Amino acid sequence: MMTQEQNDELTQVGPGTPMGAVLRHYWYPVAFTRELDEFPVKSTRLLGENFAVFKTGDGGYGIVDEKCPHRGASLVYGIVEDDGLRCGYHGWKFGTGGDCLEILAEPDSSPKFRADCGVRAGEAQELGGLVWAYVGDGPAPELPRYEAYIMDGIRDMGHALLPCNWLQIMENAVDPYHVEALHGNYFEFIAEQTGMAMPGSFGGNKHDKVAFDPFEHGIIKRRLLVGQDEESDDWKIGHPLVFPYKMWVGGNGVFQMQIRVPVDDTHTNVIFYTVHAPEGGDMPENPQTVDYPIDWQNEDGTFIVDYIEGQDIMAWVTQGLVADRTKEKITKSDVGVVACRRMFREAIEAVQNGDDPIAVVREPHDVIKLPLERSKFGRGAEFASDWIDNGSMKFSPLAAELKKLHIDAAAARSGMEGA
Ligand code: FES
Ligand SMILES: [Fe+2]
Numbered sequence: 001m002m003t004q005e006q007n008d009e010l011t012q013v014g015p016g017t018p019m020g021a022v023l024r025h026y027w028y029p030v031a032f033t034r035e036l037d038e039f040p041v042k043s044t045r046l047l048g049e050n051f052a053v054f055k056t057g058d059g060g061y062g063i064v065d066e067k068c069p070h071r072g073a074s075l076v077y078g079i080v081e082d083d084g085l086r087c088g089y090h091g092w093k094f095g096t097g098g099d100c101l102e103i104l105a106e107p108d109s110s111p112k113f114r115a116d117c118g119v120r121a122g123e124a125q126e127l128g129g130l131v132w133a134y135v136g137d138g139p140a141p142e143l144p145r146y147e148a149y150i151m152d153g154i155r156d157m158g159h160a161l162l163p164c165n166w167l168q169i170m171e172n173a174v175d176p177y178h179v180e181a182l183h184g185n186y187f188e189f190i191a192e193q194t195g196m197a198m199p200g201s202f203g204g205n206k207h208d209k210v211a212f213d214p215f216e217h218g219i220i221k222r223r224l225l226v227g228q229d230e231e232s233d234d235w236k237i238g239h240p241l242v243f244p245y246k247m248w249v250g251g252n253g254v255f256q257m258q259i260r261v262p263v264d265d266t267h268t269n270v271i272f273y274t275v276h277a278p279e280g281g282d283m284p285e286n287p288q289t290v291d292y293p294i295d296w297q298n299e300d301g302t303f304i305v306d307y308i309e310g311q312d313i314m315a316w317v318t319q320g321l322v323a324d325r326t327k328e329k330i331t332k333s334d335v336g337v338v339a340c341r342r343m344f345r346e347a348i349e350a351v352q353n354g355d356d357p358i359a360v361v362r363e364p365h366d367v368i369k370l371p372l373e374r375s376k377f378g379r380g381a382e383f384a385s386d387w388i389d390n391g392s393m394k395f396s397p398l399a400a401e402l403k404k405l406h407i408d409a410a411a412a413r414s415g416m417e418g419a
Contacts, residue, residue, distance in 0.1 A: 002325040010344055011165045011322050013262045014048035022347045023047055023244060024136030025360045027143045028261050029271065030063065030124070031131040032157070032291045040080040046135060048264040053124060053131060057082035061124035062096030063133040069100075069119050094119050129155050129289040130273075144361045147369050148248065148257040153277030154402065155289040158392040160270050160296055162313060165322040166245055166262035167344070169270065172312060173247035173258070174336030176210045176223045182311050190306055199386040201376075202308065211238075212339045217359045218243035219339055220371055233373035240370050243343060243359040251376025252383040253278025253406055266321040272309060272392050276402050278384065278409035294392040309392040381410030 013020050030044040030053050041054040043066060050066040052075040062085065066074050073089035084101055086093040091104025098121025100114040122135035128149030134140040172178065183202045191198040206226040213220045222238035224230065239249050247258040259271040277283070296304055296313040303314035330338065347357035356362070376383050384406040388399055396402065
């Protein structure tokens with residue numbers, strides 16, 4: 001159990017808060033690449049602050065405070081030029097670094113005067129179909145090139161803006177027993193009540209034991225299911241919570257980074273960033289990238305709980321805008337949640353001591369690979385099609401195509417094995 005102050009410290013993300021200081025050490029996706037190609041400026045809210053993110057005519061990306069330093073109009077309604085963003089109201093122009101390049105009505109304004117007229121700017125760049133932003137102080141770290149963002153495959157991004165704090169979603173990433181309860185027993189109950197077929201890969205996953213190992217990018221989660229031996233991928237390899245706002249999960253040719261962007265204390269932008277790359281799959285020459293909203297709420301405000309991520313969303317959001325940890329009853333089986341909170345507290349301490357928190361990457365690199373089971377729950381190819389049919393990917397415009405890709409790949413693999 002926590003005090004209110006402890007809960008506030010762990011969950012508040014705004015400027016000037018201890019966790020806000022931690023979270024301002026990382027890069028976050030703030031737009032789909034597609035969006036700024038279609039219209040070159042958009043608003044984005046991140047860590048409790050509002051920004052304008054834009055792509056210049058020269059192809060550079062920028063992110064600046066939404067409010068114009070002149071008299072406060074929104075720069076989201078600015079004109080994007082080759083080398084910057086010009087406020088729509090009186091035409092002050094800002095470079096991607098935030099410097100005031102020109103004052104429309106005062107062409108002879110002195111550089112000295114303009115030096116005082118800049119807008120606060122972060123840094124932005126593109127990777128893997130997403131535009132990423134760094135809005136912290138100090139030199140930006142490297143944008144970590146996790147395998148998901150650079151590997152070959154079809155990219156499928158379902159997303160939803162959820163009314164809850166990001167930390168309760170991160171706690172779910174180190175909570176293996178919920179798979180047995182929520183995606184197993186509860187799913188079975190819903191399937192029974194509604195007459196739908198229970199997906200085989202998610203039923204009957206009884207846990208024997210779980211383990212959590214901190215590593216340089218977060219916490220590796222392992223599970224041993226009843227009937228598995230310790231050589232199984234679920235135990236031997238596991239998969240990680242990627243500090244501080246992601247989880248890397250998948251198996252059987254599906255690779256998914258679950259991204260949970262802290263928009264503010266009570267909103268989280270969730271992106272299920274999935275790369276489909278099954279072995280033996282007949283991949284198109286230019287694999288597509290799609291993004292689409294996922295449905296999680298019925299018209300009457302109740303939750304849609306007949307698919308995996310809908311069940312997760314129900315659990316995350318019903319915990320409250322900010323889960324009240326002063327009233328919870330933490331027990332032995334919440335050991336992963338405890339480890340996660342400890343890692344966040346250590347990060348706060350590190351930052352207060354002037355150090356980088358964990359998983360800030362300063363070294364230039366080509367790719368960062370993270371552990372991931374190849375075979376999930378010891379299941380074969382049916383895991384991928386069960387997930388597409390019964391997960392957020394069922395809302396994808398590519399759902400049928402993706403399913404076929406996995407089924408054909410499985411057939412090709414078994415052909416190869418038989419040969
Ligand atoms: S408010 Fe932006 S130029 Fe005047
Ligand atoms: Fe889940």
